[in-house]
Amino acid sequence: MTELTDIQKTQLAKLEKKLRRHVGQAIAQYNMIEDGDRIMVCLSGGKDSYALLSILMILQKQAPINFSLVAVNLDQKQPGFPEHVLPEYLESLGVEYKIVEEDTYGIVKEKIPEGKTTCSLCSRLRRAVLYKTAKALGATKVALGHHRDDMIETMMLNMFYGGKLKSMPPKLVSDNGEHVVIRPLAFCKESELIQYSELKQFPIIPCNLCGSQPNLQRQNIKHMLNDWHDKFPGRIESMFTAMQNVVPSHLCDDELFDFKSISNESEIVDGGDIAFDEPDIKQSNVVEQEDNHKLQQLNIINIS
Numbered sequence: 001m002t003e004l005t006d007i008q009k010t011q012l013a014k015l016e017k018k019l020r021r022h023v024g025q026a027i028a029q030y031n032m033i034e035d036g037d038r039i040m041v042c043l044s045g046g047k048d049s050y051a052l053l054s055i056l057m058i059l060q061k062q063a064p065i066n067f068s069l070v071a072v073n074l075d076q077k078q079p080g081f082p083e084h085v086l087p088e089y090l091e092s093l094g095v096e097y098k099i100v101e102e103d104t105y106g107i108v109k110e111k112i113p114e115g116k117t118t119c120s121l122c123s124r125l126r127r128a129v130l131y132k133t134a135k136a137l138g139a140t141k142v143a144l145g146h147h148r149d150d151m152i153e154t155m156m157l158n159m160f161y162g163g164k165l166k167s168m169p170p171k172l173v174s175d176n177g178e179h180v181v182i183r184p185l186a187f188c189k190e191s192e193l194i195q196y197s198e199l200k201q202f203p204i205i206p207c208n209l210c211g212s213q214p215n216l217q218r219q220n221i222k223h224m225l226n227d228w229h230d231k232f233p234g235r236i237e238s239m240f241t242a243m244q245n246v247v248p249s250h251l252c253d254d255e256l257f258d259f260k261s262i263s264n265e266s267e268i269v270d271g272g273d274i275a276f277d278e279p280d281i282k283q284s285n286v287v288e289q290e291d292n293h294k295l296q297q298l299n300i301i302n303i304s
Helices: 006-029 047-062 085-093 104-111 119-137 148-162 190-200 217-231 235-243 284-297
Strands: 038-043 068-075 097-101 141-143 171-173 180-182
Touching: 006 047, 006 190, 038 047, 038 119, 047 068, 047 190, 068 119, 085 097, 097 119, 104 119, 119 141, 148 190, 148 217, 148 235, 217 235
Parallel strands: 038 068, 038 141, 068 097, 141 180
Antiparallel strands: 171 180
């Protein structure tokens, strides 16, 4: 590892504190981690999962509750995969870990025609192996490294291509109904995770199967959002805030809101017909003050 300059050390300390605060807020707000939990941290060898493990290890020492961590990597037998990198890194951290070897790569290449997107099948196979591993390890929670930008991109993908207003939730029950899946990086920006990864000098393992294929819909959405962010700073933050402020009575899903029973005797719901009114836009500094106030109320995880 290259020795950091004094400026870089200061940058790392500030950034790490900020990420700790974001992760602590997510954990507290959604009750992600409870006393006695055994958290299986899924490591892919990418920047996000490395950052997740790093921040959770820091919070583990600071938290007023006790929880354990076990890092798990799925070796999918991709050609050229450097099998030594993760074991050496994890041993240097002194964290409990397990490397699971399953040839899901071979299955994907056999089932998916050349040129077609492999993500869907690869993801299903990977989840099945990880859930089986979580059960064998006695894990009570499965932690994934998806961040705020992943969640926004997923919402846009579902809107544009799936016809659903749906995203990645910060906490959910797994596909097989046996595990609780958590995303502690839910409030973290990808740009900050990139900078953190560079300063921490994580041993990144590139993936030549998932996420590296050209013309993926997710990549197109990412480029669109990045371009939008450059032209209209603050819009991405507003989109994520909107995901936390859903108003079912002003959408169109009759399973979430009972539109049929509305009559002239019904009470006004969420301000009535204000769809064309000027939105109540708060200044960014006011929003930041409110966020800081919320953080002061959170005492489940020490985020100072």
